[in-house]
Amino acid sequence: AIKVSLPRPTPQGNLGESDTYAGQQYAPLMQLRLPEPPAS
Template structure:
């Protein structure tokens, strides 16, 4: 079964301020980007499930057609740099997206 990492050239996470993390997914082709947007592949329920959050903690999901990209932003479980925060820069949080399975009918 194909995974998100098979159709994306970049999947990354980063700090979006002290209280938010953002995930960027840049698709290799316009067709895969359009398919992902059309099928709502990246949606609040999915992001909440992958990161153990409530859907209300998914602050935004934005498609950016010029870059064939989707950006999802979540509320950080702990503020950046707080006691217990394990990734102050948010750069290691994208791993659950890498192996996200695609529908069997994805070309």
Template sequence: MTTPLSELAVLIRSKNAGPFSLTFDIMFSSRENYERVKASGTLTRATMAALYGCPAEKTKFFECDNALAIKFSIPRPRPSGELGDGDLHGGQQYAPLLSLPIPA
């Protein structure tokens, strides 16, 4: 049995971390949900790099126990505002995270 990440997290967002990087925040309102997601192994540097098609060695990944948050940053596929950039502020890049299945 799995639960979509969007049902366990209270906030999932993405935004620019400068013109060449995107950062993602996944925040939880309960320690139980946070620990469940951490223990599942679904959110790791390698899985986030694979999901967003970037090298794992260029992915920064943090588990913030005191804030009940998981954060990661990846290089932008195109610099912010470059011709062909469809999301100037990086605010729409979180969508693939919403349906990630988290095992019980």
């Protein structure tokens, strides 16, 4: 398991907040390369 926390630029629900549920905040993680699991 991997847990990643990213700081938000503005508080959730604040005026100017464009991603209330933080779904778009994790898009950069799609570029993260993970090691292959060992063959069993």
